[in-house]
Amino acid sequence: MSDQNIHVLGKISTAFGIKGWVKVYSYTDPMSNILEYPIWYIRKDGQWKEFKVLQGKTQGKGLVACLQGINDRDLALSLHQCDIGIPEEQLPELDEDEHYWFQLIGLKVVNTEGVVLGQVKELFDSGGGNQVMTVQPCEGSVDQQQRLLPFVDQYVLEVDLDGGMIQVDWDPDF
Template sequence: MSQSVMGQAMVTTEDITVLGKVSTAFGIKGWVKVYSYTDPITNILDYERWLIKVGGEWRPYQVEDGQTQGKGLTAKLKGVSDRDMALALSQLEIGVPTSELPEPAENEHYWFQLEGLKVVNTHGQWLGRVKELFESGGGNLVMVVAACEGSLDRQERLLPYVDAIVLDVDLDKGEIQVEWDSDF
């Protein structure tokens, strides 16, 4: 388990949520282009400190400034003062301590909270576990349910993450109940 220092507290990788990545350098003064996983994308700029995974370790960076640039984002990080330093951060993940994330609204969940949950249909059949979620375009969210030990079969399923399909998410139980026939 990798640990890194942020202020005085030690941060374990389990306590970090990835919110995006540095794409590449932007200009010659140390700015970086940022690919944000947040919705809206500008939410990543709400965090004054980012953890960037450099050489397998999370290192803290102070965000001095950030702005939209075309359809993307750029940011200026304290201590990153030229293009070469910015290029050294290219394609590295940006995270924040999970404890700093805002509490989701009732009946809303972060994607990372759903990954690994057991998926059971209304007939009591265990379809598998949530492997990942992704947007399929047009704002449609898809849940990838992978077969695992104990599941009904070895089939991987793609389920639309919509109210008509996802009936209940119980984080305490580690389970999602869905309206989904096992033949699909």
């Protein structure tokens, strides 16, 4: 599988117990949605390898999973910090006004006056359900400043995937 077909939904943080279970850090919302996928692709040493998810469950504030072929602690530890992904065609269909974060990476961010603020470098959850986009300078940017913009309806007015742009109500002096 090529990186272009796989989208990262989380990562394995470490081993859990002695029977090969792994602790999972999920980027999905809710976090348990990652367990809905019966096959995970795990990137180890730059290569994606397919693993069947035998079991998965919440454990404390996180998730743990049992993967086919990973049956002891040493094998589980060998997956430490490896990305978990799935093929794009397995992602659920979204409503018209919804987007996956990976679709927004690289889009130009332009304010209502047509000023280019930069392009989306990443999105992250800042806690409490608040999403933030990191906007880095790009060709045509008003300046070389990196910005953190709240990804909320008050500031994000339109996402145009086909046009490669996000329109925001944001003053470049902020």
